[in-house]
Amino acid sequence: MAVYESVTDAIGGTPLFRLSRLSGLGDGGGAPVYAKAEFLSIGGSVKDRAALSMVQAAERAGLLRPGGTIIEATSGNTGIGLAIIGRQRGYRVLVGVSDRSAREKSDILRAYGAEVLLAPTSLPKEHPDHLFQVVRRLAEEIPGAWLANQYDNPANPDAHVRTTGPEIWEQTGGRITHFVAGVGTGGTISGTGAYLKQVSAGRVSVIGADPESSVYSGGDGSPYFVESIGHFVHPGTVEDLWPESFHPGVVDRFERIPDRESLLTARQLAREEGLLAGPSSGTALAAALRTARGLGPEDLVVVLLPDSGRSYLSKALSDDWLRQWGFLEEPRDADDKEPTVRSVLDPAPLTTVSSRATLGEALAALRPVPGGVAPVALERQERRHPVSASEVTGSIDGSAVEAALAEGRARPDDPLTALLGPVLPTVGVGQPLSDALAALGAAHSAAVVLVDGRAVSLVHRSRLTG
Template sequence: MATQTSGGPVYDSVLDAVGATPLVRLGRIVPDGGAPVWVKTEGTNPGGSVKDRAAVAMVRAAEESGALRHGGTIVEGTSGNTGVGLAMVAAARGYRAVLVVPDRTTPEKIALLRAYGAEVVTTPGLVPKQDPRHVQQLAARIAAETPGGWLADQYGNPANPDVHEHTTGPEIWTQTGGRVTHLVAGAGTGGTVTGAGRYLSARGVQVVAADPWTSRYGGGDGSPYAVEAVGHYLHPLTETDTWPAVYDTAVPNRTERVDDGESLRTLRRLAREEGLLVGGSGGLAVAAALRVSAQAGPDGLVVAVLPDSGRIYLSRYFDDARLRTLGFLDAPQGPLVRDAVGPYEPGLRVAPATATVAEVRAGLGDGPLPDLVPVVQPRTTDATTWAVPDVVGCVRVAELAGLAADDRVGAHAGPPPVTVGHGEGLDEALTRLDADGVGSGDPVLVLVDGRAVTQVHRSDLRR
């Protein structure tokens, strides 16, 4: 509860301060002639993200139903933000919190969880859904084996979308005076876009789900992407592709697919041109919102949800050197790696891990053979992209002759090849390769926006 004073509200608990987040008008990056774009700054919640809303709602519902009792333990599998919200609630309400996170979670998020007193269990992030190490499977087992344990289950808990239908959606409607024409929000669990979208679509608002290019929600192949805490990754060995029960896919009018490069460059523009430090999912949402703005024209009003702050992603999205090595940014001065690589034909020859040696030999075709063939997780081909996902190892062509024709190449794959970024400074890349002991004849993969596009030798990268 809050007590109104002449200086504003005073809350009885930090949990009462969740919600009522500001809308901010974007002023410098909106396309000329496009609709205004306003952003819902969910990073201003006390736990730092939109997930505070769901965390409070799920715990309160569990307390009311008796599923979570005094002295109990809150357990959840999370990419970080829901865990932070639940850890904050646990601290404020006197619960123990055990949070299972994938090993790809940023160090900043893990440090935040521990700062609230939560116990953190890390587990491999890129495993099939049925694997007992999968974040959701492991969290469910811990909750079942813990006396007084309660699994929050953000993916199936109806309190998740409900809180957005009763708070986020109405806030946006009131703050815009009913003028909002388009809502743009990413879908992780789908709670925000389902709940807020359900409220606003009933009032004639168009709902757009922003999605990473390879996410399954928008029809991608499910391969990994750089933007954290949004979209739907599908491990190629997952037996059944199940989507969150809370995501009502009938709510969005359409899905806007955005590649990693556009998302990351947009979030960096938000920081440097709008003064808004946001995470990757915020960059994704705004990139999609700018497209919607251009289509809607000046009579529209686009609202995009910014799920969290960029402060917990400084080591990931705001580290220029790291982004250069992954091919997302160009070095400030040349020569660059691409200057040395020169023109190349897109379409890197790869070997699916499940392919036989005979199939790989046949697939190499005629002409000069590469020294090394990257081994990838098999996926449905997406004809709209030619960059290679899921490089899990490599095999040397010379060694294929010594293997049985029906052997699976994945069983003989060595470590993945070394990589350089397409826009990385050539001197910077060579110094790094030398430090790693890469010889002049060794193969090197070249990355653009985090994905392999061609293969060269170390000797091809001349100053």
């Protein structure tokens, strides 16, 4: 058993596990799949490596001095690594966390002694309230502050050139043929992939696992529900800048994974292999399993599982959360015979109204809609998927518009924001009808039905009560 002088000495050195049940080798086909369990690092994620590398580089360069403050914007994991390392070294650690991150991550950060500031990321990056802008201002205002900036810090990918890549090469005895990882900041796949390509003389293929709508792999940039991975672009963003930590030339190809496949694969990993990993691990594993099916037993696939599922017990690994957002449709238990929202789902596509529409345009769109009510959503230049629930900004009622126009309180060319109603309640397609009725309460006549976190239909009270 290893004995360490410091917790930082326990960063990295994570084991490989052969996924004997999920890799499907029992049917005589495919390549073996091994999982690099980064959640067994001291801080619970692969980001411990980058955090240590960035702090050490900043200290060497004189950017971080005794009594200084470490500042970073994060979905959680990098901040946790920085908190562990920074607090042990006596630094103040101030972490800006996305307001969409799982609650557990903020709780963990505070437990390690970090100060946590929640800020939105569902805004254009140029917006002063965006998380990245908030932490940049703090770094400028606080004396002795150092902004880690994992997205553009070369010490991020360098950590994986020096540690993750060599570990995998040694653990597989040089037999690895395919490396699969998600792309968030890009540091992990860029550094690890570069090392494996170099040491194997180009024999190792590097596969990026990416949410289906992420722009890294050619998606439309709309929101997705897997944290710490991919690249979302708000429709109001002026310039879409990719992280400098991501070196696209290292990636040979991408596997684009829908959210449902990512989330249910993570759930399956825990139930069948005993590895409780986060949702981005589900994305990476789904991509690895796809890759392995097209290979033979002489190949060897290594997939990197970046973090622990313990940080997502209230969200992605909660069956109730999965049902609420339309990712899970199986009954709660074997005795649950109540019909679900799927049984009353309207097959007609949902009508949504652009947030940039005028009242006249909204009314024209609403006239053929049963009930005359529709969600209002952000306008996106290119949209290949149904509107994400997180892009719904309100609702519009045709009868209210008609009354306002008839009474002269509004004009057809007025923006619909003048009569914007509240966001309608949502219900997952796999939830029981009683849950949908409860979501309506007394104030609403219809709810938005979600499939895989995206708005696909409205269900009206009359359909729920029969």
